[in-house]
Ligand SMILES: O=C(O)CCC(=O)C(=O)O
């Protein structure tokens with residue numbers, strides 16, 4: 459039986475032009491802080507690099523940008539919780555990072571939940587931004603239904619990584635990022651995404 463693709467909440471014009479520009483400027487100015495992305499497995503805390511599964515770079519050192527966007531994120535999280543059918547998320551903390559996808563980047567099917575940990579990720583937010591005019595193609599986000607398998611033709615919802623678009627979905631649904639094609643190797647020409655995971659701190663063990 460095929461399951462419906464993940465429920466999703468999409469908010470366009472999420473932080474506004476001025477804030478998007480600040481995010482982009484921050485990311486470009488901190489290019490040196492971007493490290494090859496890792497994938498998690500079981501109990502491995504740091505995860506490991508697997509370029510057959512995921513190619514991109516991430517920068518988790520983004521404390522200065524959070525005050526610009528945290529109020530919008532918290533407001534949207536409050537809307538997303540009932541809309542996406544989440545329960546027991548009375549208390550949470552946020553785990554933000556900026557991801558950069560250059561030419562050839564991708565992220566194969568995965569879920570974002572880190573299993574066997576206290577305070578699991580329950581809600582994923584991705585906010586897209588890039589330099590104008592846009593210098594990459596591809597990089598669409600595909601959201602699948604529970605139980606979907608890679609390359610098996612399961613139904614999906616495909617979301618374009620539009621400038622200042624925020625996408626929210628429950629973290630346990632399988633999803634993937636299609637390959638990015640970029641017209642140059644220049645960092646600023648890539649696909650940028652601010653990922654922010656909501657970690658539930660309430661209702662654990664229930
Ligand atoms: O960039 C995206 O569209 C999604 C990224 C993602 O799935 C992740 O970082 O776990």
Ligand SMILES: [Fe+2]
Pocket residue numbers: 568569570633
């Ligand atoms: Fe993900």
